[in-house]
Amino acid sequence: MEKAIVLLSGGLDSATCLAAARRDGFETYALSFDYGQRHHAELEAARQVAAALGARDHRVFRLDLAQWGGSALTDTSLEVPDAEASHGIPITYVPARNLVFLALAGAWAEALGARDIFIGVNSVDYSGYPDCRAPFIAAFAEALRLGTRAADDNWQWHIHTPLQNLDKSEIIRLGNELGVDYAMTVSCYRLDDGGRACGSCASCELRRAGFRKAGVPDPTRYR
Amino acid sequence: MEKAIVLLSGGLDSATCLAAARRDGFETYALSFDYGQRHHAELEAARQVAAALGARDHRVFRLDLAQWGGSALTDTSLEVPDAEASHGIPITYVPARNLVFLALAGAWAEALGARDIFIGVNSVDYSGYPDCRAPFIAAFAEALRLGTRAADDNWQWHIHTPLQNLDKSEIIRLGNELGVDYAMTVSCYRLDDGGRACGSCASCELRRAGFRKAGVPDPTRYR
Numbered sequence: 001m002e003k004a005i006v007l008l009s010g011g012l013d014s015a016t017c018l019a020a021a022r023r024d025g026f027e028t029y030a031l032s033f034d035y036g037q038r039h040h041a042e043l044e045a046a047r048q049v050a051a052a053l054g055a056r057d058h059r060v061f062r063l064d065l066a067q068w069g070g071s072a073l074t075d076t077s078l079e080v081p082d083a084e085a086s087h088g089i090p091i092t093y094v095p096a097r098n099l100v101f102l103a104l105a106g107a108w109a110e111a112l113g114a115r116d117i118f119i120g121v122n123s124v125d126y127s128g129y130p131d132c133r134a135p136f137i138a139a140f141a142e143a144l145r146l147g148t149r150a151a152d153d154n155w156q157w158h159i160h161t162p163l164q165n166l167d168k169s170e171i172i173r174l175g176n177e178l179g180v181d182y183a184m185t186v187s188c189y190r191l192d193d194g195g196r197a198c199g200s201c202a203s204c205e206l207r208r209a210g211f212r213k214a215g216v217p218d219p220t221r222y223r
Numbered sequence: 224m225e226k227a228i229v230l231l232s233g234g235l236d237s238a239t240c241l242a243a244a245r246r247d248g249f250e251t252y253a254l255s256f257d258y259g260q261r262h263h264a265e266l267e268a269a270r271q272v273a274a275a276l277g278a279r280d281h282r283v284f285r286l287d288l289a290q291w292g293g294s295a296l297t298d299t300s301l302e303v304p305d306a307e308a309s310h311g312i313p314i315t316y317v318p319a320r321n322l323v324f325l326a327l328a329g330a331w332a333e334a335l336g337a338r339d340i341f342i343g344v345n346s347v348d349y350s351g352y353p354d355c356r357a358p359f360i361a362a363f364a365e366a367l368r369l370g371t372r373a374a375d376d377n378w379q380w381h382i383h384t385p386l387q388n389l390d391k392s393e394i395i396r397l398g399n400e401l402g403v404d405y406a407m408t409v410s411c412y413r414l415d416d417g418g419r420a421c422g423s424c425a426s427c428e429l430r431r432a433g434f435r436k437a438g439v440p441d442p443t444r445y446r
Contacts, residue, residue: 061287
């Protein structure tokens with residue numbers, strides 16, 4: 001069985017991506033990051049999802065991206081706005097986050113002898129984050145190839161983005177078919193202390209509309 | 224004054240690179256990594272070099288690349304061989320290390336509003352590490368552009384590699400002109416507890432031969 005690293009945030013997309021990697025026949029190694037995000041509920045969700053979807057291993061890698069600020073997701077002095085206030089690259093963008101995460105996935109993969117990495121980026125509903133778009137993923141794959149043993153040993157990395165061209169409702173339908181329990185996942189940027197979603201940030205709005213359009217019951221606990 | 228991030232390991236090359244960034248008129252932000260390497264003497268060296276060369280800020284970023292092994296530099300169960308034993312990609316290669324380090328430099332740069340990153344890679348004497356070669360650096364710059372605000376705001380990152388085409392003796396002559404005190408720097412893969420170099424690993428041999436060829440007195444403390 002081939003090994004694959006799967007980036008797992010604890011959100012809806014990455015949980016679906018992990019299920020897709022299993023569907024595709026990979027032995028999965030889930031990688032989450034404790035990077036200074038506001039809500040540790042995400043990491044607890046990632047643990048549950050990794051266990052439920054049979055990941056062979058799950059690591060929570062610690063790195064302090066909050067130390068230099070630059071995002072409302074890591075800087076508690078910045079407020080996360082309601083969905084309608086977003087234009088251009090939003091305040092919730094964390095500088096170069098997916099680049100850092102993919103680089104570390106590549107490092108683990110190389111140490112493990114894996115050549116496949118899964119990431120749940122998508123850009124149908126929303127492409128405000130540059131590091132979620134297909135051209136970035138393709139450029140990253142080339143940098144990874146040239147910067148690792150692949151360059152000398154003449155093989156290719158495969159960065160799988162099974163959700164790239166799906167909208168939120170299609171992602172939910174796919175995960176539903178693959179047995180993802182979305183009650184375990186969290187999407188809200190403004191969770192309360194009890195782990196309940198706000199229902200009105202950009203991430204909540206997208207998620208709520210996705211369940212509605214998919215015709216799948218929404219298990220999210222709203223406050 | 225434009226800001227630049229400079230990757231600073233505490234070795235001879237990165238110290239020279241920091242001096243070159245200052246020569247080029249940048250306000251420098253030095254970035255070192257506590258990544259599970261064998262010798263903390265490197266980080267102490269980096270602190271001294273950053274202070275001596277007037278870095279505006281110096282961060283030591285912690286991340287545990289040793290947790291998944293794969294290199295003699297982070298895995299103490301693997302022995303670092305003498306210079307002559309190296310063929311192909313050596314055992315001291317740390318999987319995707321420069322990719323991870325450059326990604327984090329990009330993250331800090333973006334948070335800081337900098338568009339310039341300096342890294343002291345070179346591939347004249349030695350190109351056994353794929354992540355020290357020019358094609359990798361060019362591919363990384365493109366991935367960084369496409370994955371950050373640069374993609375939307377239409378500007379370019381500059382990844383400066385002032386040492387890329389210099390051999391070790393030319394690097395030493397350059398640093399000597401720019402006032403680098405090489406007594407502060409460490410290169411040895413097998414330092415002893417007193418911070419003295421072994422004199423016979425690949426890194427020591429290259430350094431020693433470089434001083435000899437440059438005609439510059441070698442301040443390294445050998446045991």
